Amino acid sequence: MGARIAAVDYFLPDEVLTNEDLSREFPEWSVEKISAKTGIDRRHISGPDEFSSDLAIAAGRALFANRDIDPQSIDYLIVCTQSPDYYLPSTACIVQDALGLPTSAGATDITLGCSGYIYGLGLAKGLIESGQARRVLVITADTYTKFINPADKSVRTIFGDGAAATLVTDDGDAASITAITYGTDGAGAKSLIVPNGGLRRGAGIQPKADAAARELDSSGYDLYMDGPDIFNFTLRVVPGTVEEILAKAGAELGDIDLFVFHQANAFMLEHLRKKLGVPADRFFVSLAESGNTVSSTIPIALADAERTGVLKPGMKIMLLGFGVGLSWGGLVATW
Template identity: 80%
Template sequence: MSARIAAVDYFLPPAVLTNEDLAAQFPEWSVEKIAAKTGIDRRHISGPDEFSSDLATAAGEALFANHGIDPHSIEYLIVCTQSPDYYLPSTACLVQERLGLPTTTGATDITLGCSGYIYALGLAKGLIESGQVSNVLVITADTYTKFINPEDKSVRTIFGDGAAATLVTDAGEATAITGITYGTNGAGAKSLIVPQGGLRPGEALQPKSDARARSLEPTGYDLYMDGPDIFNFTLEVVPASVDAILRKSSLTADDIDLYVFHQANAFMLEHLRKKLGVPSEKFFVALEGFGNTVSSTIPIALTEAVRQGALRDGMKVMLLGFGVGLSWGGLVVTW
């Protein structure tokens, strides 16, 4: 048995935050400056009564409707989110019931951000290739904008909300997911943190994350990101990860037809593309209308690549996620 990606789709909440909206609130940042720094023109924002389970359910429904998938065929559900509705129960249990999946379905959450899609695919592959199940539904869903202080323009320009759903299924003998690599450096946990709302004060880990230390009035969560630290971490781990994925896949860079990385921001992605020497036509970017949707950036980009004709059957695609944790992971998919 071998696992493959059979279908992917996504859902975005209807409310939109544009660069014009942000420039009106922060006149010192023009529309052009925001677009140049981030590559983002607009981001979708979850409403006051719209949470990760809502987005996850809508993404699953889109996958089922657009790809003719029977919910009763799902044997296992993995929900990747860092913004769960509740501490308990798990978001996966809520989504299982709302999607009408059988009560014989296994369901679990994993709490990873930018690398989460890769980790979820790795777990799905393990469940299938160990003979436990044949069909796994992987859903990524995050509402990071609920964590952001409204006066913190440095992160409001970057993050958007969204969810994506992927069906991973038994492909028989053909090997379709290879070269899986993982990495973790918890020493960098302080670089991206929500200091409030958990059981332990975040200031103990990262004193700079205190909202008042950033001249902000605390609002309940107050996400903190050390942009330079994240950027330097990315430049260090991504090239090494690409080499490791190719080595484990027994492939060369020329064998890869398309690269789909975590869509952090356009400046970082372009820097990585040039550093790796990847031609622009083989490096897919889908940021402009979405923003950084954390765990959903890669599956959203995959969906867009298919719709735009950039990703076709038989192509080899390298997927690579990196960020909060600090955590990273990558693999090669034969589409």
């Protein structure tokens, strides 16, 4: 018994924030400057009455419709989100009912960001290969833009909202999801944080996250990111993690047909590609039209790579997520 990724699809909200829109708000940042720094042209923004469960449901419906999947065939649902509709109930319970999944299906949330897709796949693999489930639906959904202070251009240029749905199934043979590697450094929790809106004030662990300290009028959440710290963390952990994944897989860099990393921003991805020595044609980047959608960047990129013919059946791919937590994870899969 082994687990494999059977199908991927995604959903983006209708409202779009372009670089032209941002440049009009912040004239000191030209369209060209934003594009050059981020590699992002457009971000999709959830509407005032559009939340993570809505995006998750839309992504699940897209997957079912486009891949002819029967909702009643799903026996476990994992929803990865850091922007749940409510403290309780879990978003997964709302999504299970709306998608028409059987009441015999398990449903649970996991609270992870940029590495969340890898963790979701790892949990799905464990459920399948331990005999607890045969068809697991992994949905990633985040509405980070609701956390962002409108006056904070540093993060408004980066983040967009979106959701992706992945079907993980028992393929009846050897596992095609392998070499899963995880990592956590909670000492970096202060580097990317939403300081307000929860039960505890985040300024206690990151004083710089306080809106007043940033000369901002609080919007109620005020997402804070220490960009240089996140960049340095990424350069520190990703190369070693790639080596660890390859060692677990018994593979070399040249054995991987396609690398799909968390789509943080184009500058960071290009820096990582060069540092790792991966040829550009084997390193997939897809964030210009969606921005950094946190937990959904990897599955969105996978779906785009498949639709454009870059990703073909039988290819060996490396997936790697890294960011908020601080947390990271990666794996090798056969498509």
